[in-house]
Amino acid sequence: LLVNASEASARKMPDTLFGIFFEEINHAGAGGLWAEFVCNRGFESGGSFTPHRIEPWSIIGNNSSVIVSTDLSSCFDRNKVALQVEVLCDNGGANICPDGGVGVYNPGFWGMNIEHGKSYKLVFYVRSDKPINLLVALTSSNGLNKLATKTVVADNVSNWTKVFVLLEAEGTDSNSRLELRSTTKGVIWFDQVSLMPLDTYNGDGFRKDLFGMLKDLKPAFIRFPGGCFVEGERLKNAFWWNETIGPWENRPGHFGDVWGYWTDDGLGHFEFLQLAEDLGALPIWVFNSGISHKEQVDTSDILPFVQDILHGLEFARGAPNSRWGSVRASMGHLEPFDLKYVAIGNEDCNYSKYRGNYLKFYSAIKEAYPDIKIISNCDGSSKVLDHPADLYDFHIYATASEIFSNASRFDDALRSGPKAFISEYAVHGKDTGKGSLLAALAEAAFLIGAEKNSDVIEMASYAPLFVNDKDWRWTADAIVFTSSQAYGTPSYWMQHFFKESNGATLLTSTLQANPSNALIASAITWRNETDNNNYLRIKVVNFGSSRATLNISISGLSLQSSGATKTILTSSNVMDENSFTDRKKISPVKTMLGEVSENMDVTLLPYSFTSFDLL
Ligand code: AHR
Known part of the structure; x- marks a missing residue:
């Protein structure tokens, strides 16, 4: 591996490159991150006819x-x-x-x-x-x-x-x-x-252990509240922000018909913005584009929906004496939230009304909030978009080998025009089990590809984030929890290797030899504010079943001979998973590297992800 650390070969990566995507799926929020214990607290889940079932009461x-x-x-x-x-x-x-x-x-x-x-x-x-x-x-x-x-x-x-x-x-x-x-x-x-x-994060209602696991990822952004949850099968069951604000007692709650469960909407528009602020992450609000899985609002009827979204933006950003800003202020947040990104819809590009509706939302938002970056649902990686956008959304769920190969997916993407927001990526299907090492390795390779293409990729987030162990609606997920415990899947731990990448400097690194094409590597430099040291981090995925020896040759930088570390994510079997009985079976293991030099041989274990942190 040739690493060129000269300034001429270096490029700063976006400050926003890696973040998280929270969707209300698998009881991620209700019965999860949102610490409310009572399910169906207003007895509304049975509908508005009476008498009705009061489950789970x-x-x-x-x-x-x-x-x-x-x-x-x-x-x-x-x-x-x-x-x-x-x-x-x-x-x-x-x-x-x-x-x-x-x-x-x-x-x-x-x-x-x-x-x-x-x-x-x-x-x-x-x-x-x-x-x-x-x-x-x-x-x-x-x-x-x-x-x-x-x-x-x-x-x-x-x-x-x-x-x-x-x-x-x-x-x-x-x-x-x-x-x-x-x-x-x-x-x-x-x-x-x-x-x-009484004890929730900052008193803001978030379950502390789960919140802590998110904070540990140092996410640059948080996309919310879905996903399909935003769309609904039917429009009436979509997430409508203004039904989720104000005093909790007066929120109607709703049945999320895509993932099939009721939410009291204690975790609403305000709380999502608060969550982003508590995490120190930029909020990215995905709103309904007038399209559900089974219904579409005609563009000639979309204006009330556009107006409603402008209200939602004023709620987040307006002065405390504005109509909607005052509602936010009455909920305890006088200052505006730092909302600078919105996505118009989720996976709606192929719906016939999308473009028409999109343009109405786009022009109204740009007029009222010119600084807000708008994300389109249409893939702009290979074709120039036929509508204006600041970013385009890209989702990928595939087998492990497909995700691994997609590390180069953006090598040939258009270099001009809106940048990519890979807002959902994950290995899906038989290769994941409930979260395998194999999946995590493929995803790590995919993210190394994202780093290398970060001139055209501005953001990336894994999906889904959470699953309540009693309600697996989607497999696999980053964090598995019960009422009292939680563990990260290998895909969660894989993301820890990238948490220093936001705003870091990408160096040119070239694999001279790559037997069976099983290796992928990147090199970055970053400053650790805790010890005030500058680090060179080389990350390598070995996606093959054989141990490999890699020669690393670094030019343009002299290394300190001590203090270097090596962190490995691996296991004896590539299909191994974490579990409540062995929560950290597959998690990063850090050791001292011993003597290092600008030209050295390192060993890569079969099916492993290794990061070398050199000073
Ligand atoms: O992440 C699970 C689902 O996958 C999301 O809701 C949707 O956007 C995608 O199809």
């Missing part, structure tokens, strides 16, 4: 002790459904309530992770014509073991009343449930029940 008691139903008596105008609990039993008389009373429980998203010593904030709305005496509790999944309990007593709740309870856990159970019970005969209405851990 369940009844505590039997037909002779309690009747649970729904009606439309909520005080929240955007979600009228409320829960009606008619307690038939009493604390005396002929029909005595069972121990602890009757009512309802919510198991969360496959169990709530309650931890000893931690505090949980319970908020709910209640109404009754009689005084109430409620028992609220966090319990084991069968209700037998109580982890935290409180009594809520009130003489007059004849109008809807907000109740706040701080629950302190005296036990640990990752499969807990929330109970609301009463032992007093009468009718009680409940609505908008929320339980959050």
Whole structure:
């Protein structure tokens, strides 16, 4: 491998090259990154007809002790459904309530992770014509073991009343449930029940362990909220930003019909912008282009949709006294968010209405916000686009060998015109299992190709980011989690090798010999702000089954003889995966390299990804 470190051969890579893509898929947000424990907190998931199913809420008691139903008596105008609990039993008389009373429980998203010593904030709305005496509790999944309990007593709740309870856990159970019970005969209405851990990232509602895994990737940007989630099968089930803002109690929630589950939209437009800010990443908002998988808005009818998106931009960027900026300010964020990128639609290029709709959104946004970069869904790598765009979106899901070969996909791409945003790439299908080393190696090769073509590629992100282990809608994913645990797949760890690449300098590196074409390599220089050293990082994927010896010859730079390290991602079997029992089986292993020189031989293990950090 010849590495030319002279200035003449060097090129700065975009500051934005590697980031992340968050989609509400696999319960990534609801029951995942968004720390809300209660699923279906407003009882709305069954629709607006009543009575309806209240899943996953369940009844505590039997037909002779309690009747649970729904009606439309909520005080929240955007979600009228409320829960009606008619307690038939009493604390005396002929029909005595069972121990602890009757009512309802919510198991969360496959169990709530309650931890000893931690505090949980319970908020709910209640109404009754009689005084109430409620028992609220966090319990084991069968209700037998109580982890935290409180009594809520009130003489007059004849109008809807907000109740706040701080629950302190005296036990640990990752499969807990929330109970609301009463032992007093009468009718009680409940609505908008929320339980959050007090301890979320920055108090912003993000589950800390999952947030930390994202932050560790040092993402330059975060694309959100989808994916197909943005489109919906039907337009009515798409993600509409303005239904997801304001007080959480008044968000209608929606059924995401592509991935097949209900979200209460606690993680809404505001929270996504907040997430980007907390990560120190640029937000990239993907909005619906008037196209779902099965429906299209005619371009002659698109103006209200355009107007709505301008409102969403004003919400993010407007002054605190502007119409929509004031809504953001009322949610606690006076300063505008740093929103500079939007994508018009997701994978919509081949729909007949796309171009017409796109142009309407494009010209309105450019007029109001000339600095916003607009991303088209149409591939501009080989053909000049027939519409204006700052970037074009490119998605690739393929087998491992195809992704490996696609490292050179952009070698012949158009060198002028909009740059590429590879917003979704991953090995998909049989080569991945639930996240294999093979997939990660192919993806690493693909990203090395992206570095080398970063004159025409401005951004790249892996997809999907998260999967709740109880709801695999898409395989594979970068981070697998349950209510209490998480691990990174090899594809997650592979991305760690690239987190210093944003804004780094790419050097010319040439493989002189490449037996079986199994190797791919790049060389970058970057400055480590922690130790104030400049590093030369050489990354090499060995996609072959044989060990290889590589001669590295560096010109234009003299190396320090000590302090160099080598980091390897590999395993004994290329189809190996990480798991909850062996979370870091395949993860970067860093060792000292010993003596180094400008001309040296290194060994590359079969099926491995190695980075050499030289000073
Ligand atoms: O990442 C999963 C899905 O793949 C995304 O929702 C969509 O954009 C693509 O088809």
